[in-house]
Amino acid sequence: MLIVHHLRVSQSERIVWLCEELGIQYDLKLYRRDPFLSPQALKDLTEIGTAPVIQDGELTIGESAACVEYIIHKHGNGRLALPPSHPDYAQYLYWFHYANGSLQPGVSRIMSLKLAGLDYSNDTVKRYTGRLDQYLRHIDNHLGRGNEWLAGNEFTAADIM
Secondary structure: OEEEEEEOOOOOHHHHHHHHHHOOOEEEEEEOOOOOOOOHHHHOOOOOOOOOEEEEOOEEEEOHHHHHHHHHHHOOOOOOOOOOOOOOHHHHHHHHHHHHHHHHHHHHHHHHHHHOOOOOOOHHHHHHHHHHHHHHHHHHHHHHOOOOEOOEOOOOHHHHO
């Protein structure tokens, strides 16, 4: 059975959401932060000790995008992914990777600066906040052009990411 190792308030929420959308059975192992990072039990699962982590038999894999793709193809019969022949495939790929390639780093920068005690009057915080606003406007603009979902008219893993 698929095991999802879920760190609260992390990207692993995507994995739980995906499994629920696909209606697949999985065993959920829940972890609390210690105090901000992964607890040792989660760190012991992978070399870099980050969430999410899934286990499927002898396989243990991390990285949210890798986990999502693995689950879609191994347990979801390809559901929530668009094939290369689909007219919205390029949009699917773009938005699937936008989450971790642009949006998540922008969110992480702000979180790190706030944890360091910097407030919104700091020039660095202002610069990164402006960049995050740009990332969010990009999503809003795309959806505002008549796209029901990120990859067009179908709910996909790009929306979960």
